[in-house]
Amino acid sequence: MDLFSSEKIKNILPFDGVTNYHGIVLDKSQCDFYYQKLFETIEWKNDEAIIFGKKIITKRKVAWYGESEFSYKYSGVTKNANLFTKELLKLKEIVEKESGETYNSCLLNLYHSGEEGMAYHSDGEKMLKKNGAIASLSLGAERKFSFKHKENKQRIDIILERGSLLVMREFTQTNWLHRLPPTKKVFTPRINLTFRTIELQQQF
Numbered sequence: 120m121d122l123f124s125s126e127k128i129k130n131i132l133p134f135d136g137v138t139n140y141h142g143i144v145l146d147k148s149q150c151d152f153y154y155q156k157l158f159e160t161i162e163w164k165n166d167e168a169i170i171f172g173k174k175i176i177t178k179r180k181v182a183w184y185g186e187s188e189f190s191y192k193y194s195g196v197t198k199n200a201n202l203f204t205k206e207l208l209k210l211k212e213i214v215e216k217e218s219g220e221t222y223n224s225c226l227l228n229l230y231h232s233g234e235e236g237m238a239y240h241s242d243g244e245k246m247l248k249k250n251g252a253i254a255s256l257s258l259g260a261e262r263k264f265s266f267k268h269k270e271n272k273q274r275i276d277i278i279l280e281r282g283s284l285l286v287m288r289e290f291t292q293t294n295w296l297h298r299l300p301p302t303k304k305v306f307t308p309r310i311n312l313t314f315r316t317i318e319l320q321q322q323f
Contacts, residue, residue, distance in 0.1 A: 131277060132266065136291035144217050144256075145282035154258040156206050157310055163229055179235045185224035189317060191246060200224060207312075210256060214314050218286045220252040222314035233260070233305025239267055239296040242287075248316040250293070255285040259309040267296045 128139040145153070163180040183191060184207050185200040203211065207225055215221055230236070242253055255264075257279045264285070266275040279285060287297070299311075 131275060132291065132295065133273070133275075135268065135294035137288040138266070138291050138295075139218075139286045139288065140277060141217055141284040141286065143280055143282045144213060144284045145258075147282075150258055150282040153206060153210060154310060157227065157258070157312075158229070158308070160204065160206075161227055161229075162201060163227075177235075178231065179237070180229040180231075182227045182229075183224065184227070185317065187223075189224070191224075191244075191317065210312060211314055214254045214256055214284060214312075217284055218252060218254050220254065220286070222252075222254065222316055224315055224317045226313045226315065228309075228311040228313070230260075230262070230299070230309045230311070232308065233262070233302035236301035237299040239265075239298040241269075241292045241296050242315070243292050246317050248318055250289055251316045253287045253292075254314040255279070255287070256312040256314070257281060257283050257285075257309065258312070260305050260307045262305060262309055263300055263302065265298050265300055267298075269294055269296060 128141055130137050131140050132138050161182045161184075163182050166177040166179055166181040167174060183198045183200040184203050186203060187200070188202060189200050191198045191200060203225070211222060211225065228237075247253075258281065261278055261280055264277050264279050267273070277285070
């Protein structure tokens with residue numbers, strides 16, 4: 120098996136980070152199958168966060184899965200992961216082969232329409248592997264995805280195609296923010312899987 124080479128996949132960031140867009144890695148039949156399976160079987164819940172001391176419940180739904188039933192805290196709320204399903208394990212295998220990385224957990228997001236999005240943020244939680252890769256697999260509706268440099272505010276936009284893979288690496292989280300901007304032009308749902316590595320030993 121040929122492992123991923125960063126020289127083969129263009130880095131969409133001009134500096135201070137590496138983010139590789141691999142394009143479409145799942146064909147139409149795979150997209151249809153996994154989208155429907157995940158939509159129907161994943162234990163979706165509205166996301167919760169504590170912002171300025173106030174509990175916020177989002178329209179967007181999320182689910183955590185992993186190799187073990189670990190606890191994970193972000194935005195002031197503790198999440199409990201479910202064990203990987205056979206479909207998630209297969210998708211993880213595909214993403215690991217394509218990216219040349221390994222992952223032990225996955226945060227899934229369900230956006231019911233373009234009106235649901237995600238504000239600028241970086242994935243810098245302490246339990247995440249420092250400078251570890253985060254692989255984003257897209258199913259369902261195509262959506263624009265934006266990066267903004269933390270210092271000079273330069274912005275990079277990309278359209279995430281159905282069945283495509285985006286991998287954020289190295290110092291991307293340190294130097295760049297990213298978001299999924301809302302839009303009134305998209306009326307169908309999108310499922311996003313973000314495979315990542317949790318440092319489980321930090322729990323003990």
